[in-house]
Amino acid sequence: MAAVGAGGAERPRLSLRWREAINFYLFLAPWILGFLAFTAIPIIASLFLGFTKYNAISPPDFVGLKNFRFLYDDQIFWKSLRVTLTYTVVFVPLQLVSSLLLAMLLNLRVPSMRTIRTIYYLPSILPTVVTGLVWIWLFNADFGLINFFLYKAFEIRGPNWLGSERWVMSAVIISGLWALGGGVIIFLAALQNVPGEFYEAAELDGANILHRFWHVTVPMISPVILYNLMIAMILSLQVFTRIYVLTQGGPNYASYFYNLYVYDNAFSYLKLGLASAQAWILFVLILLLTVLALRTSGRWVHYSGGV
Structure with a gap:
């Protein structure tokens, strides 16, 4: 009788564990299905398509490897990669410095600072297409506000920002610095700590x-x-929407970023296999740069309680 009683007590305990396990996986299932459908399977499919003509x-x-050999010999591929890397090398330091300086200003104790912080953050949440259209108007060579200001303030006739190979990259960088809100908020939180x-x-x-800034602030927020x-760095290498709205890669491929070429191959020319190969090349490039940044960070990043 004692054995039967012990077995009867064990079965409800096991059934309770099974019910808890089933409930756990049922709650987890929507995320797993979403991850498989929208992330894992597309990644695997993209890797496969990179070795196909599709x-x-x-x-x-x-x-x-025909797609990769074609890209190796493709001048437009190297041009788009060079444009993207040039933009990244120039834009990322400017963005970091501007974000940090702005965060330090917003960390000052002045009246209505919360309102000022909100105003500076708003550009980062506006739709990229909308802000791109605004910048097209601002950079207009004939009636744009930027050239109007240059002429009225300094009597300088502004350039054709978006139509000149010499100036288009400057216009792209300036338009990117408009939305610093995300980085500013993160720096601001670090400064306050x-x-x-x-x-x-x-x-x-x-x-x-x-x-005090160099020997206290910088190490503490490193x-x-x-x-x-x-x-x-990652977002700069992946930039697409703003460039597509502003210039669509022109003039003469001067702002033809890497992801614009991926987009054209995939949706304009229906070379999905070639576009998949390009996407994986970009992934490897971002991975290598990320690993390099992490490996070198030990020389200048200081963690509280660490070395």
Whole structure:
């Protein structure tokens, strides 16, 4: 009787565990299905298509490394890669410095600072297409507000920003600096977490404001600098919508970014296999740069409680 009683008590316990496990997987199932349908399966399919000739009409034809060999010999591919890397090398440092300086200003204790912070954050949540159209008007060579200001303030006739190979990259960079809100908010949170006693100790030691910034602020927020650096780098290499609205790659491929070429191959020319190969090349490039940033971060990133 004792054995039967023990077995009867064990069965409800096991059935309870099964019910908990079933409930757990049922709650998890929507995310798993969504991940498989919209992330995992498309990634695997893209990797496979990168080795095929596929136009979305006929079945994929396996061609091995032919797509990658074609890109290696393709001048437009290298042009788009060079444009993207040039933009990234120039834009990322400008964005980091501008975001940090703006965050330091927004960290000051002045009246209505919360309202001012909200105003500076708003551009980062506006739709990219809308802001792109606004910048087209601002950069207009004939009646744009920027050239109007240059003429009225300095009597300088502004350039054809979006129609000149010489100036189009400058216009793209300026339009990108418009939306600094995300990085500013992250820097602002980091600045507010720096203990005030560190600044007081540095001031007692005779450190001026620049020394306090370089020897106290920068080391304390260095993990956040690394984070913003990596996010800015990845987004710069993947930039598409704003460029498509502003220039569509012109003039003469001067702003023909990498993802514009991927888009054209995929949807304009229906070369989906070639576009998939391009996407994986970009993935590998971003992965290598990310690993490089992480490997070198040990020399300048300082974590509290760490070395």
